[in-house]
Amino acid sequence: MIGAATEAAWAALERHRDELGEVDLRELFAQDPGRGERLAAEGAGLYLDYSKQLIVDETVRLLLELAEVAGVAARRDAMFAGEKINVTEGRAVLHTALRAPRDAVIEVDGENVVPAVHAVLDKMAAFAERVRSGEWKGHTGKPIRAVVNIGIGGSDLGPAMATIALADVARHDIVSRFVSNVDGDDFAETTRDLDPEETLFVVASKTFTTLETLTNAHTARDWLLSSPAFGGEESAVAKHFVAVSTNAAEVARFGIDVDNMFELWDWVGGRYSYPSAIGLSLMVAIGPEAFRAMLGGFHAMDEHFRTTPFERNLPVLLALVGIWNGNLLGHETVAVLPYAQYLSRFTAYLQQLEMESNGKHVDLDGNPVRRDTGTIVWGEPGTNGQHAFYQLMHQGTRIVPADFIGFARPAHRLGRHHDLLMANLFAQTEALAFGRTAEEVAAEGGPAEQVPHRVTEGNRPTSTILADRLDPATLGALVALYEHKVFVQGAIWGIDSFDQWGVELGKKLANAIIPELESPEEPELSHDSSTNALIRRYRARRGG
Numbered sequence: 001m002i003g004a005a006t007e008a009a010w011a012a013l014e015r016h017r018d019e020l021g022e023v024d025l026r027e028l029f030a031q032d033p034g035r036g037e038r039l040a041a042e043g044a045g046l047y048l049d050y051s052k053q054l055i056v057d058e059t060v061r062l063l064l065e066l067a068e069v070a071g072v073a074a075r076r077d078a079m080f081a082g083e084k085i086n087v088t089e090g091r092a093v094l095h096t097a098l099r100a101p102r103d104a105v106i107e108v109d110g111e112n113v114v115p116a117v118h119a120v121l122d123k124m125a126a127f128a129e130r131v132r133s134g135e136w137k138g139h140t141g142k143p144i145r146a147v148v149n150i151g152i153g154g155s156d157l158g159p160a161m162a163t164i165a166l167a168d169v170a171r172h173d174i175v176s177r178f179v180s181n182v183d184g185d186d187f188a189e190t191t192r193d194l195d196p197e198e199t200l201f202v203v204a205s206k207t208f209t210t211l212e213t214l215t216n217a218h219t220a221r222d223w224l225l226s227s228p229a230f231g232g233e234e235s236a237v238a239k240h241f242v243a244v245s246t247n248a249a250e251v252a253r254f255g256i257d258v259d260n261m262f263e264l265w266d267w268v269g270g271r272y273s274y275p276s277a278i279g280l281s282l283m284v285a286i287g288p289e290a291f292r293a294m295l296g297g298f299h300a301m302d303e304h305f306r307t308t309p310f311e312r313n314l315p316v317l318l319a320l321v322g323i324w325n326g327n328l329l330g331h332e333t334v335a336v337l338p339y340a341q342y343l344s345r346f347t348a349y350l351q352q353l354e355m356e357s358n359g360k361h362v363d364l365d366g367n368p369v370r371r372d373t374g375t376i377v378w379g380e381p382g383t384n385g386q387h388a389f390y391q392l393m394h395q396g397t398r399i400v401p402a403d404f405i406g407f408a409r410p411a412h413r414l415g416r417h418h419d420l421l422m423a424n425l426f427a428q429t430e431a432l433a434f435g436r437t438a439e440e441v442a443a444e445g446g447p448a449e450q451v452p453h454r455v456t457e458g459n460r461p462t463s464t465i466l467a468d469r470l471d472p473a474t475l476g477a478l479v480a481l482y483e484h485k486v487f488v489q490g491a492i493w494g495i496d497s498f499d500q501w502g503v504e505l506g507k508k509l510a511n512a513i514i515p516e517l518e519s520p521e522e523p524e525l526s527h528d529s530s531t532n533a534l535i536r537r538y539r540a541r542r543g544g
């Protein structure tokens with residue numbers, strides 16, 4: 001799959017890296033006063049500054065060349081056109097259609113999918129309005145006061161992240177909760193203070209076969225029906241459960257009225273699905289108008305990605321910087337550090353997006369990849385991280401490239417808070433880039449023996465993403481930026497970013513172990529000696 005021209009582009013980058021040697025950001029900025037504004041780009045309301053990366057103009061030129069010869073543009077156009085670029089599952093990859101305007105035409109197998117997308121959005125909006133207005137009543141006639149999304153992975157992380165991110169525009173008299181883990185403690189805590197008569201469950205599962213989600217959905221059903229107010233009456237289920245799925249048969253089997261099912265399609269990957277009906281609980285929280293504004297932000301970034309030349313294309317640049325740091329400089333992780341408390345789950349969301357999409361060991365043809373794929377993503381909102389793990393970023397021996405994300409305006413202007421927050425963001429990227437030399441430390445005075453301990457080397461690469469404010473449209477643009485970044489990297493690595501076969505083995509083995517844990521008789525165990533011993537120990541101690 002990887003052609004000779006792509007290999008030549010990689011080789012040129014490797015030569016360039018070797019010739020460039022150690023890059024000193026102090027020197028680069030001193031020699032080139034325009035650097036901080038030249039190595040930056042803007043689109044869909046986001047500003048990306050990548051000037052504090054360990055690159056020179058020639059690096060960018062060679063990276064753009066790699067994107068070109070690797071066929072990123074053709075693959076991008078194939079994705080937008082609905083071609084079946086998810087080859088291992090034979091599926092189109094059309095999350096961009098979820099946010100296309102009503103009059104767009106995007107065909108899969110000769111059928112325009114846009115009308116169906118908007119029909120579902122309209123159905124979601126009507127439902128969300130009924131819940132928000134109190135017109136939708138529970139079984140005993142009370143309005144809904146709590147919406148609990150039951151889902152996991154792509155059916156949880158997106159709406160959960162966005163519900164926190166957009167909490168400022170959400171209704172606060174209807175609480176939003178999320179249950180994902182098969183750990184019953186998650187369900188118990190999430191529902192502890194909820195009244196079944198006023199609770200609506202949204203069972204979100206693309207396949208409607210996921211162990212965690214179905215287990216939690218059955219527990220929710222029992223929780224509801226065992227409430228004295230319902231006295232076990234099955235008909236209560238219809239008023240307290242709706243579903244989001246591609247699988248009408250399984251939804252009906254669960255006992256949810258298929259009229260109360262919101263559809264998605266096999267051309268929407270789970271981790272790309274929260275702008276679809278998977279975002280139903282989010283829409284109830286923030287309202288249809290804000291949800292549509294968010295889709296507008298996604299679409300603006302889709303258009304930016306589709307039409308902007310690569311040298312000014314935000315997702316392409318972010319992807320290429322990641323390729324440089326990961327494949328050329330050998331830095332295995334990236335810290336994503338939003339200076340916004342509302343983005344407290346953003347990094348967790350990105351972990352699925354990046355690591356499930358691009359953690360692949362073979363290329364599209366099934367041959368072993370020639371270079372490392374995927375990025376290990378981690379992080380916490382600033383400034384909290386500064387008081388925890390930034391020490392290693394400043395002085396540790398491992399280099400951690402980082403994306404800093406900040407906003408010009410806060411949702412709540414409380415005294416000086418926002419200026420303090422943003423001063424810290426700017427200061428961290430400055431400190432990471434330029435450090436403090438032994439001479440500078442010594443000049444500040446203090447014991448000479450402390451000097452080496454207080455030196456910070458600098459040359460820690462960061463990018464900064466700035467936007468005006470964290471509103472629904474900006475959130476959409478930000479998520480789409482990372483979606484397309486992942487796409488570009490997957491295209492360069494020549495992998496299928498849209499399957500996830502690696503998660504299957506664990507599921508299969510768990511299914512084999514379940515009866516071994518539950519059987520009343522001592523089971524015959526035929527695992528390795530470690531797994532056998534762990535299972536025996538668990539059985540001996542599990543209690544009733």
Ligand SMILES: O=P(O)(O)OC[C@H]1O[C@H](O)[C@H](O)[C@@H](O)[C@@H]1O
Pocket residue numbers: 152153154155204205206207208209210213270271356500503
């Ligand atoms: O929406 P569901 O079908 O329940 O799937 C939920 C999740 O589980 C799977 O194991 C995949 O790894 C995820 O990509 C998916 O988002």
